[in-house]
Amino acid sequence: MGGETHLSVQELAASLGALPPEFVRSEQDQPGATTYRGAAVPDAPVIDMSEPGFGARMAAAAREWGLFQVVNHGVPSAAVAELQRVGRAFFALPTEEKERYAMDPASGKIEGYGTKLQRDLEGKKTWNDFFFHVVAPPEKVDHAVWPRSLAGYREANEEYCRHMQRLTRELFEHLSLGLGLHGSAMAEAFGGDGLVFLQKINFYPPCPQPELTLGVAPHTDMSTLTVLVPNEVQGLQVFKDGQWYEAKYVPDALIVHIGDQIEIFSNGAYKAVLHRTTVNKEKTRMSWPMFVEPPGELVVGPHPKLVTEESPAKYKAKKYKDYQHCKINKLPM
Template structure:
């Protein structure tokens, strides 16, 4: 494999004064075209999970929009901060250490450390590095691909996942009721205790021309190969300059 295949966006960002052409998105995908400059932004539903009766609003937002944002979800700020901390510490490791956990899609290994220096179908690249792995259920988890440095990585991920499982159960319960089903119907249909949770920690290094590129391009989230059950993809996203 060539040198570029091993080089991360993080390393590339440290040596650039201008954005390489392969990172420049088509004009309609550039950030200036997607942030509603000079006009009103779309009023995407925001659901406050601490308010009484929020379940009905969850069902309505799913029916009318197909997506919504939740706030006051009960995930403690220290849990989120710790997950971000271990993620930053991992990305600060030397390249050789990070590559011990590199994903290898050619061999079927989709979990681990990766970068978006690979081109998409339009010949473009996105501005991020990431770490991706299954966090639940235990039977699907391979701790062999999880970083051993920092040593708190596993504890931080598992603590965050427990809260994500709780939030997912609550939302699936309200969606079930909104469909006129028993509260546990959707969770059971999607696998019950075998519901798969995927964790993706994205790193967005400082960019010399952020108005021209994207950290995540338009996409459809994946599902676990060979599975007909529901998969939850939990993302933790932050800039390396924080």
């Protein structure tokens, strides 16, 4: 983007009546044709973290779905509401102001405001603008890409991140125990206090033909896990047993995605969830995913106790930054 002005999806949505062809997905990828609408649609698990035995249910969901929603998770609703408020405020800024924070991959600036991370293999665009930056650890944070003119933006993100750090430790513990490992196994394998937390805001404006396009194309997350706050507009879809299912909106729930690094660590016992996002004709959908990543230099591979003669290693151990490079550039793993 080079810092130059580009047409955002937000601006485009305000000025057209039909979907431009570069946003129209191929037929096998169009949500209108491929979302499962049968009689018995299974729901992704919703796990109440105040109930006994919830950790075992998390582990089962990570094996079967690669995704679950948590309620009574201990993150104050006020902290979530403030994160959402400042995110909406960012996208309400004038275009010129948002452009001050534009990504510039050519110069190595990959944090900031943008319209797409990359085109997919068919050269199609997705109906999505975004803003993202690192929130922790402190030595990796660049406050220059945080919007300085928004009252409360920094405070909201830093407070929410503290809650995410606590919740992540708890999720790691129960997912480790679910593999028959020590409760600290995942936290140790993924870098402990060096874990990187990236906050993203996805903005999906109203779309004239939502059945033909996607907000985010099908993918698994590179991270260990992702914790996502949605707004009330339905949109997240999960691929399971050969079908695309909607992950229904649950008020006050946080959505947990199992990412590639946990699948690798678990030697395939837990599944990274293949997911995509649909958009709405009348309403703006927004979401706030927090990606939890190992430090780039850290080597991640299957845990030694999960590799046996009966279950040999399914994945190569490699530095997380090398894994990222291969996945982003679609190179062999």
